[in-house]
Amino acid sequence: MSRLRELLGSDKLLVAPLVFNALTARLADEAGFQALYLGGGSMGYVKAVTEANLTLTEMVEAGLEIRSVCRVPLILDGACGWGDAMHLRRTIALSEAAGFAAIEIEDQLAPKRAHHHVGIEHAIPAEMMVAKIREAVAARSDPDFVIIARTNTARETGLDEALRRGEAYRRAGADMLFVLPKRSEDARTIGERLGGPLMYMTMGGGLASVGMSVEELHGLGYRLLVDPATPLLAAYAAMRASYRALAAGDADPTAATPQAAAEIQKLIHHTIGLETLLDIERRTVEAGQS
Incomplete structure (x- = not known):
């Protein structure tokens, strides 16, 4: 797991593409990627349902299959952590045991709702998410396991609320923040206001949709760029x-x-x-x- 920490601390933006099974992981490895992302949205589509229908054990099983054939650091889209603060202990334990190097946890209602896929969010109170992050940090056995806190609240309640949550989640112990912008141009404001380390996610169109170069993103504190969909769409x-x-x-x-x-x-x-x-x-x- 220390390998991911090293990559995130380098002077280059780390790009992690979606993988959704062992074969795609091998293909991404062949292409030269140094980190991979097991995305919940795409995994839900692969199973002909949605991310909201996926279970922790399904994602862990997929991670085990990938890790058995590919040693590239793998990041888990952990949705809402599959429960409240108490449930995070098992989520983190299974994620570490499966060999994931990081987990992304978002501040939405658990169980997650399919309406997330059409832009309708169900954010939990920030205080509940803070408790979940604290428990996730306390539960990990390997300090190199990276905990990424995500909020989508900018899409509904505005950027100021999302930034306030980001600051609270960092104080709670999150290693990295992912504040999903409503508009791509908000990514600059997020970087300037919060500082790094930050994660960014392309929402269609690849890097060209970001409106900034990888060097600009890195300069704003972004250390991880995830493409959660392009390989599945192709x-x-x-x-x-x-x-x-x-x-x-x-x-x-x-x-x-x-x-x-x-x-x-x-x-x-x-x-x-x-x-x-x-x-x-x-x-x-x-x-x-x-």
């Missing part, structure tokens, strides 16, 4: 097109020929490390067989 579009093509009797737009399909399968074999597994079999159960 995968969804590709799979939707594939199924529709198959149903219509048309060629898949990506694997249109046997040669293209074979090449993609070779890439998959490389990503999952098939040759390593085959080598083990050659030296053991397949040894001496013609």
